[in-house]
Amino acid sequence: MKEIITRFPPSPTGYLHVGGARTALFNWLYARKTGGKFVLRIEDTDLQRSTQASADAIFEALEWLEIKWDEGPFFQTKRFDIYLEYIRKLLDSGHAYYCDCSPEKVEEMRKKGMAAGGKAKYDGTCREKGLGKGENTVIRFKAPLSGTTVIEDAVKGNIVFQNADLDDFVIARSDGTPTYNFVVVVDDITMHISTIIRGDDHVSNTPKQILLYKALGAELPTFAHVPMVLGKDKSRLSKRHGAMSVTEYRKMGFLPDALINYLVRLGWSHGDQEFFTREELLEKFSLDHVGKSAGVFDPDKLLALNADHIKACDPEKLIPHLRPFLEELNIEADDRDYLIKVIRTLNARSKTLAEMAASAQFYYADTLTYDEKAAKKLLKPAVAEPLQLLIRELESLENFTEKDLEGAFVKVMEATGLKLGKIAQPVRVALTGKTASPGIFEVVEILGKEKVVKRLTDAVSYAMKQE
């Protein structure tokens, strides 16, 4: 069996969006799974719209997702001599010809065809003229007039096209530059791509490409057209459906593994399993469980999956991902062990890293600002006494283990006749500024005696001043 070589060929005209990331993922997983290679190719033949900045953004997004390519990136603009060589071959073998029909004229043919029977195609005016290269000539591929071309698709099965429905498409523009359908084929042939996994919006291009492979006498690759990703309204995914670029998800605090998990699961399944680590994906992915129908991108499910990945991630490994979000809030988390403890209290209650960083603020604050409503309701004069009692108990403690802390609270409960809840809430506000936080004992333990006593003391004076 020959080596599996897949590819991901984005055009650098914008950011890497989730749909593109998904096809990159499928190609990457398939190559890795089969022990093959994954190549990255930048399709920048559209000189007007391609930018280096976009290419860089795509690399960055792929790197963040930890999708590593084995070869490339290859830029098509650097391969023009190869394309020219192949165009020459087609011209010489009679598979291509010059055409001097003006764009307007061709457009006219299409309109007429569309109005008549719906068939919008070039009518072949110059097909047998034997024209040479001229001022405004394009080069067209001489497609067969009859017969049939079939895609043996790995996910969709056989798809049959009537050659009569295809037209003589342009392979080189009047300025001599080659067009998409042609360069893809030349690249895929010369890069020895064995398997083409791409969105099914490409199926209608495929017969043209197959014809090109045949005209060039090249062996056909395996095609696998995966269904597209749609927006909530079932229309093609676009910015109005919300965040679409991979980078945006990184900025919102998603873990790359969570995005990957979600994207792969959208269109592929492995029984009932929903949660996959990167390793499991690598181990279990296969083309034959890719579905045939388009899927709707569901941000809620992605968010839930992100929460699961955050929860499952070793705190140690989470740190590098969390760090940027901490910095954003000017939190200097230099103490690694302290940070790990902080993460342990937060990972079950954070759906994103941004959320986690925000929740971590009180652990690092020098001066706490109370949530207004919380302070008003819970730090009243009446709590001053139990709080003072608690301060005394805590100060007398040798250790700050959960057990000791519980003992201290129990003593205050006994002395005041208050239930834990009545004490814990004011303490929570005193220590975190909010009514919702990790368990109160955990918070006290992590903050440590000094900070806890300080905050409790501050809270007492605040409470005394309230009506």
Next chain:
RNA sequence: GGCCCCAUCGUCUAGCGGUCCAGGACGCCGGCCUCUCACGCCGGAAACACGGGUUCGAUCCCCGUUGGGGUCACCA
């Protein structure tokens, strides 16, 4: 409009002729746990688009209808 693809809960999906009065997940609604918020756990509502076949038997096979999507460039 032509050509092509698709069709199980709102969404992602399991299902590869009987095990399905259809299973899981997200979301939603109840409840439990509980120092708050989460987490976790338990329970609930929620789907085989329709019509014909084939078959002893169809969610699963075939045809049609309907619906959705894609594509028809000197863009990729």
